[in-house]
Amino acid sequence: MSVETRVLTGEALAAALEDVARLRISVFRDFPYLYDGDADYERDYLRAYQSPGAVVVAALDGTRVVGAATGAPMTDHAADFGAAFATRPEPLDQVFYCAESVLLPEYRGRGLGHAFFDHREAHARDLGARWCAFCSVIRPADHPARPADYRPLDAFWHKRGYEKLPGVVAHFGWKDLGEPAETEKELQFWMRAL
Numbered sequence: 001m002s003v004e005t006r007v008l009t010g011e012a013l014a015a016a017l018e019d020v021a022r023l024r025i026s027v028f029r030d031f032p033y034l035y036d037g038d039a040d041y042e043r044d045y046l047r048a049y050q051s052p053g054a055v056v057v058a059a060l061d062g063t064r065v066v067g068a069a070t071g072a073p074m075t076d077h078a079a080d081f082g083a084a085f086a087t088r089p090e091p092l093d094q095v096f097y098c099a100e101s102v103l104l105p106e107y108r109g110r111g112l113g114h115a116f117f118d119h120r121e122a123h124a125r126d127l128g129a130r131w132c133a134f135c136s137v138i139r140p141a142d143h144p145a146r147p148a149d150y151r152p153l154d155a156f157w158h159k160r161g162y163e164k165l166p167g168v169v170a171h172f173g174w175k176d177l178g179e180p181a182e183t184e185k186e187l188q189f190w191m192r193a194l
Contacts, residue, residue: 003066003107005115007123008056016056017046019065020102027102029177031146032139036175048099051076053127057119059103059112067103069116071096071123074133081135084170084189090131095191096124098134117160125194132194134162135170135187145177162190 008016021042028035049056051072059067074082074095082092101116124132136153139146168189173182 003059003061003110003112005112005119006058006060007119008058009054009123010052013049013054013056016058016065016068017049019058020049020056020068020070020100021046023065023068023102023104024100027104028100031143031150032137032152033174034145034176036177036179041174045078048072048077053096055120055123057116059107059115061107066107067101067112067116069101069120070099071120071132072099073097073127073129078172080172081170084135084168084187088165088168090191094128094130096120096127096129096132096194098124098132113156114160121194130194131191132162133165133189133191135189138169138186138188157190161192163192165189165191 021037021039024042025035025037028037048054049070049072053076054072055070057069058065074085074092074097077097077099081097085092085095098117098120101113103112103116121132165188168191170187170189171184172187173184175182
């Protein structure tokens with residue numbers, strides 16, 4: 001399988017959002033997100049990518065989108081994420097938010113995760129951002145849905161130069177699999193200088 005990555009902005013980005021939604025619903029069902037997503041939630045959430053500074057990095061196998069990574073200036077994303085930076089010295093208008101990276105399981109382990117970060121970081125630099133940040137959901141080590149072979153991505157993120165920001169935690173809600181309603185989750189921020 002030959003997979004290429006393509007940077008999408010503007011109209012091409014808007015045209016890809018349906019694929020991003022499909023991938024988010026599929027990939028985020030797995031631990032640690034356990035996301036029970038639907039099209040209505042996705043439509044609301046993906047409005048952040050109407051920002052002129054937004055980017056989608058699509059992974060394509062032929063014409064099929066098999067993965068995507070998104071990003072936007074932090075000031076253009078959900079206020080819940082920016083609020084986590086209230087005690088940080090970095091001005092929010094200089095932070096680029098690397099949001100989701102979603103990739104179908106059969107395409108993992110081919111370097112696409114690095115390509116996703118490379119392209120988003122380059123886009124952030126082009127916009128004049130000085131930092132890139134992202135967040136990951138916090139789940140307890142003994143969570144009943146945690147697979148025995150689960151490996152967190154911390155080592156990968158450290159290799160990319162990202163560090164956890166102590167106390168910088170966002171609160172964001174979604175519906176977990178098997179739950180009757182949306183609940184608020186805590187998400188730990190990581191950041192690196194560009």
